[in-house]
Amino acid sequence: MPKHILVVGPSWVGDMVMAQSLLLTLKQAAPDCRIDVLAPAWSFPLLDRMPEVAEAVAMPLTHGQLGLLARIQLGMALRSKRYDQAIVLPNSWKSALIPFFAGIPERTGYLGECRWGLLNDARSLDKTLLPMTVQRFVALGLPKNADMPPAYPLPALAVGPAKQRAVLKKFALTLSTAAPASGGLTAYTPSLAAKILALCPGAEYGAAKRWPTDYYADVAKQKINQGWQVWLFGSDKDQDIARQINQETEGLCSDFTGRTSLAEAVDLLSLADTVVTNDSGLMHVAAALDKTIIALYGSSDPAFTPPLNAKAHILSLKLTCSPCFKRDCPLYPPGHEAHTSCLTGIRPEQVLELIAP
Secondary structure, three states, X not given: OOOEEEEEOOOOHHHHHHHHHXXXXXXXXXXXXXXXXXXXXXXXXXXXXXXXXXXXXXXXXXXXXXXXXXXHHHHHHHHHHOOXXXXXXXXXXXXXXXXXXXXXXXXXXXXXXXXXXXXXXXXXXXXXXXXXXXXXXXXXXXXXXXXXXXXXXXXXXXXXXXXXXHHHHHOOOOEEEEEEOOOOOEEEEEOOOOOEEEEEOOXXXXXXXXXXXXXXXXXXXXXXXXXXXXXXXXXXXHHHHHHHHHHHOOOOOEEOOOOOOHHHHHHHHOOOOEEEEEOOHHHHHHHHOOOEEEEEEOOOOOOOOOOOOOOEEEEEOOOOOOOOOOOOXXXXXXXXXXXXXXXXXXXXXXXXXXXXX
C-alpha cells in the first residue's frame, strides 16, 4: 500500500510556498505516496497549484487560536483516513494535537513547545546546521540519520493556460496570443507593452520590510517610459501605498492591490516578466513561478528565507544593525533621515540595473 502522509502546514504565505520543497522531497523518495495537507482555507489556492497535494484539509481555527475541542473533533474525524505518518511543520504545541487525536502512528516534527508524547518522532532542531526555513522543512521528510543540511528541490507552482485565460478575462486585460512556448503551453504577450513588471510594495510584517514608496514609483516610471506595463500587487492593507505609486506615475500602473483573491494574484503574477518585491509572501510566490526577481531586504535576513529561485537577485546592504527582525526601525523614528536606512540606502538605480531591457 502506498504511504499516506498528512502534512500540517504553516500559517503564512511564504512558508506555505517553501513547504512545497518538503512535498517534492517526499514524492522523490516515494513517488506513489499520497500527501494531504492540513492548512488554513486561505492557502488552498496555493495547494491547488502544487501537483504533489492529493487533498487539502481545512484547518477550522485561525492562527494562534487554541480551540482544543475543535482540534480533538477534527483529529477524531481524520482517523478514517488511516494516515501512516504526520509531519508537523509549525513548532507550537497545539499544532501537534490533531495528528495525535487522529491516531496517526508516526508523528514527526521538531520538539518545539515541549511536544514529547504528542510527537513520537521528535527531532531536535540545530539552527546552525539548518539555517534556512526550507532546510528545516525538508529535513523532516528525511530519516533522522540523513546527511545535513539537506539538498532541497525548488518550489514550483503550476499555473496552466486555462487559469491564465480566466484571470485575464476577469480583469479585462487584453493580451495577444503568441506562438506556443516550449512545453506546449500558450505564451501571452501584452498587446500594449512587450513586457510586464510586477511590483509588490507591501509587507504584512511591518514597515521595516518595506522599500520606500517613492523608490518603487521611480522604478515604475522608468519602465513605463521604456514601454513596459507595470502591475501593482498586494492586499487591501497595501492600497494606500499602491495609490501613492500610481499617483506618481499619473495612473499608468494597473493596480491590483485589494482587488484580487490569492488565486488571482498567483495567476496574474505568472504572466509577469520581472518582479520587484519586498521580503514578503508574494516574493515567495513569484519565486515559485520561476520569475526573475529583485528582492529587497531590510530588517529580515536573506540567509534565512531567501527567494528559492535561480533567477533571483537579492539586494541587502548588510548593515551592522540588520537583520534586526523588527516590525519598525528600532533606531530611528519615522521621518528621521536615517529611518530604515537598511532600505533607503538601496537606490532605484541599483534595481533598474538588474531589470533586463
